[in-house]
Amino acid sequence: MKRFVMIAAVLGVAVAGVSQAATVAEVKKTGVLVLGTDPTFAPFEFKGPDGTIQGFDIDIARAVAKDLGVRLEVRAVGFGALMPQAVTSGRVDMAMSGITITPERAKVVSFSQPYFRSAQVFIVRAGNPGKFAWPASVKGKVIGVQGNTTGQFVANDTLKPRGATLKVYDDFAAGLADVRAGRIAALVGDAPTVDDLKKRLPGQFEQAGKDLAAEDYGMVFRKGSDLAAAANRTLARLKASGEYQNLLKKWIVQK
Template identity: 80%
Template structure:
């Protein structure tokens, strides 16, 4: 029975991989590039008022698809399942969701070159009523992180040894709700997210202290896929033409 179950799981994985392309030739043949993203990381990916997923990452993915001569199909995938399972299983052709390039992840997936330089920071309630600071004020505090993100690794490796309690959330919105309610002292998130929150929800959130760690975001593909090289060509074109800066101005640069 166990062998039969394992065989069934292997067959299912194989069928999933076959159903979705992992190479440029296969993407062009089917005429669509399938993007997986967790639409909860504004301004990188989020659902607009019309319910459609949009953002900085989505526009870059659209440019990759356009250069390949195919349309872009977007699938919402929770971050825990997005990295790396959705890519390694073949459920999607590429993943973008402010995904940090790490040596550990690069063992199982292929990254494009960096397309955005960011940092992990503490998000607190506006006015910082708890007077939370970094690195002086971590011991005895409960810090929120989203599961399977760089923030979780930072929390476990850097903050927990200093006496912080780490609370893991399935989604970023849950962590923000607890920050707003004062149930956690701070939430670890991406620096551009703080700027975006201050624009969308003025008077509710702020950054506390300095940056924890810097990080580079990359587009994610199946291990060894030539789609990574194609994405790099698109990124180079966008930067050379000035369109990359236009996207930065559209989504990230604070007006």
């Protein structure tokens, strides 16, 4: 999804955390790998009926913990506090929450190799009654974005110059409610979110037009941590064994 935090607002916190990078040895010593995530981004991370946090990201993090020989502990952290403050301060050992790899973020945290290719898209009411299309229908339209996300960053850079008015939401669900009610023309979100909405709320939402921008998700660690290399080894193992493809089939709605 997601999710862009301006570098200047967090630089002081990030610098303070650089010298405290968690290591594989430290995690093994404690016996616990602490994952921070914002569980509002199905099917990557969300709370199930029993209240436990589950999803595609969680299963990948669990595989990393297994390869390290430790237990995974999942902590729910609001995205504004998660990326990068919770990582750089040592509140969590790693973060996964549909976090897009960007050069700005890479200045203050370490990323794994990309583990999922996504895209920013326009979400509209099913049937697209407003006939919204990208880029033809942007001028003069009100388009929703979730605050502090890559969707907001791309929209500021791409849609505003074309004459769109952006409405910023703290809560993605509030943006969806406005789409459903016809109060905004479209909401910018991640492509897998559209597929998940079609599954959970059939007949309510769909994607309109072409993708706005492509992006890669990465696992996040404190700057310089060798946990990033460990995560890359797990990711390579999952792909070589076929387990990664099984997780895609389990969690990500295939078109």
